[in-house]
Amino acid sequence: MTSRRTLSFLLFVLLAPLVSAIKLALPPARVPAPKCIWNAVHTHALVIVTANVSPGPSQRVDIEIIDSTPQRNVYLSKRDVKGETRLAVTAHAEGEVGVCLKNWLSPDVKTTLARNMTRTIDLDIDIGVDAVDYNAIANQESLSGLETEMRKLEGVVKEIEDELDYLKKREERFATTNLSTNQRVQNFAWFTLFSLIGLGVWQIFHLRAYFKRKYLID
Amino acid sequence: MTLLCILLLSVLSTFVSAHKITVEASTKECFFEDLHQHDQMTVTYQVGEGGHLDIDFWLTDPEGDVLAKQIRQSTGSASITAEKDGRYEYCFSNQMSTMADKQVSFNVHGIIYIPEEADIVAPVEREIRSLAIGLLAVKDEQEYIVVRERRHRDTAESTNDRVKWWSVLQAIVLFSVVAWQIYYLKVSSVYEMIQEDFIHRIASHFSK
Numbered sequence: 001m002t003s004r005r006t007l008s009f010l011l012f013v014l015l016a017p018l019v020s021a022i023k024l025a026l027p028p029a030r031v032p033a034p035k036c037i038w039n040a041v042h043t044h045a046l047v048i049v050t051a052n053v054s055p056g057p058s059q060r061v062d063i064e065i066i067d068s069t070p071q072r073n074v075y076l077s078k079r080d081v082k083g084e085t086r087l088a089v090t091a092h093a094e095g096e097v098g099v100c101l102k103n104w105l106s107p108d109v110k111t112t113l114a115r116n117m118t119r120t121i122d123l124d125i126d127i128g129v130d131a132v133d134y135n136a137i138a139n140q141e142s143l144s145g146l147e148t149e150m151r152k153l154e155g156v157v158k159e160i161e162d163e164l165d166y167l168k169k170r171e172e173r174f175a176t177t178n179l180s181t182n183q184r185v186q187n188f189a190w191f192t193l194f195s196l197i198g199l200g201v202w203q204i205f206h207l208r209a210y211f212k213r214k215y216l217i218d
Numbered sequence: 219m220t221l222l223c224i225l226l227l228s229v230l231s232t233f234v235s236a237h238k239i240t241v242e243a244s245t246k247e248c249f250f251e252d253l254h255q256h257d258q259m260t261v262t263y264q265v266g267e268g269g270h271l272d273i274d275f276w277l278t279d280p281e282g283d284v285l286a287k288q289i290r291q292s293t294g295s296a297s298i299t300a301e302k303d304g305r306y307e308y309c310f311s312n313q314m315s316t317m318a319d320k321q322v323s324f325n326v327h328g329i330i331y332i333p334e335e336a337d338i339v340a341p342v343e344r345e346i347r348s349l350a351i352g353l354l355a356v357k358d359e360q361e362y363i364v365v366r367e368r369r370h371r372d373t374a375e376s377t378n379d380r381v382k383w384w385s386v387l388q389a390i391v392l393f394s395v396v397a398w399q400i401y402y403l404k405v406s407s408v409y410e411m412i413q414e415d416f417i418h419r420i421a422s423h424f425s426k
Contacts, residue, residue: 023250096238167360192392
C-alpha cells in the first residue's frame with residue numbers, strides 16, 4: 001500500500017511541473033509603466049493566473065488581465081494584490097492573454113528613498129489542460145493516481161485534436177491566399193508585357209501621324 | 219530509479235507554454251528562480267519581432283557569477299544545475315539598441331531534485347508514463363507550429379495585398395508616363411527647333 005502511495009505521489013510530482021511559473025522583482029514608480037507577460041491561447045481556453053506578491057510597505061500592486069485585440073479589452077482587474085491571489089479567465093478569441101502588473105508608489109514616500117524598494121511577484125499562468133484541478137476531480141470521483149493521470153492525458157489528447165482542427169482551417173485559408181497571389185502575379189506579368197508592347201507601338205504610330213500632320217516628315 | 223525520475227521530470231517539465239515579453243530599447247528585463255542545491259533549470263528563448271531579431275541574455279548565480287552568457291543571439295538556451303542554494307537570475311537585455319523594441323518568447327523549466335528511493339514500477343505505469351511523454355511532445359511541437367503558422371499566414375496575406383497595390387500603381391504609372399511623354403513632345407520646343415531647321419533649309423535652298 002505504501003508503495004502505491006509513493007507511486008501516486010511520484011506521478012503527481014511528475015505531472016506537477018506542467019505549469020508556467022516565473023518570478024520577477026517589480027520596482028515601484030509614481031506613475032508605473034505596466035509590465036506585461038503574454039501567453040498564447042485558443043478560444044474558450046481556461047486561463048488561471050496565480051500571483052503571489054511579497055509584502056512591501058508603501059507600494060500597491062495592481063494586476064490586470066487583458067486580451068490581444070488592438071483595444072486591449074480587460075478581462076479582469078484587481079487592485080492591491082497581497083499574498084496569493086488566483087484569477088480565472090476564459091479566453092473569448094484566438095490570440096494571446098496578457099497579465100499586466102503595476103507597482104504604484106505611495107504618494108507620501110519620496111522617489112529618492114524608493115530606489116531600493118521592490119516587490120517580488122511569483123506568477124503562475126496555467127492554460128487549458130494545465131488549469132484543470134485534477135486533485136479535486138480525483139477526490140470527488142475517488143480516482144487512483146493512475147486513473148487521474150489517464151484523465152489528464154485524455155484532456156491533453158482533446159486539446160491536441162482541437163488544435164489540429166484549428167490548424168486545418170487556417171491552412172485552407174493560407175492555401176487560398178497563396179493561390180490567389182500566384183494568380184495575381186501571373187496576370188500582372190502578362191498585362192505589363194502586353195501593355196508595354198502595345199503602348200510602345202501605339203506611341204510610334206501616333207507620333208508618326210502627328211509629325212505627318214505637321215509636315216515635319218512626309 | 220531516482221535518475222529515471224529526474225530524467226522523466228526533465229522531459230515532462232519541458233512542455234510548458236511560452237511567455238512573451240516586450241523588452242524596450244535600452245532596457246533589460248530580469249527574472250529569477252530560487253533554487254536549492256542540485257536543482258536543475260533550463261531557460262530557452264527566441265526573439266519574435268523587432269530590429270535585427272537579436273537580444274543579449276545572461277544567467278547569474280546567487281553570488282553574481284555569470285553561468286551562461288549569449289550576446290546578440292536570435293535564439294538560445296541555457297541549462298544549469300544549481301551548485302548552491304539561492305537566487306539565480308536571468309536577464310534579457312536590449313541595451314544595445316536605442317530604437318527597436320524586441321519581443322522575446324521564453325520558457326523556464328525547473329526540475330526539483332527528489333532524493334527519495336521509489337519502488338518498482340508496474341508495466342502499466344511505465345506505459346502510461348511513456349504515453350504521457352509522447353503526447354506532451356506532440357503538444358509542444360504543435361504549439362510551435364501554431365505560432366509559426368500565424369506569422370506565415372500574416373506574411374502571405376501581406377504579400378497578396380502588396381501584389382495587388384503594386385500592380386495597380388504600376389499600371390497607373392505606366393499609362394501616365396506614356397501620356398506625359400507624348401504631351402511633352404508635342405508642347406516642347408523640339409518641334410520648333412525642327413521647324414526652324416526646316417525653314418532654314420528651305421531658305422538656304424532658295425538663296426542658292
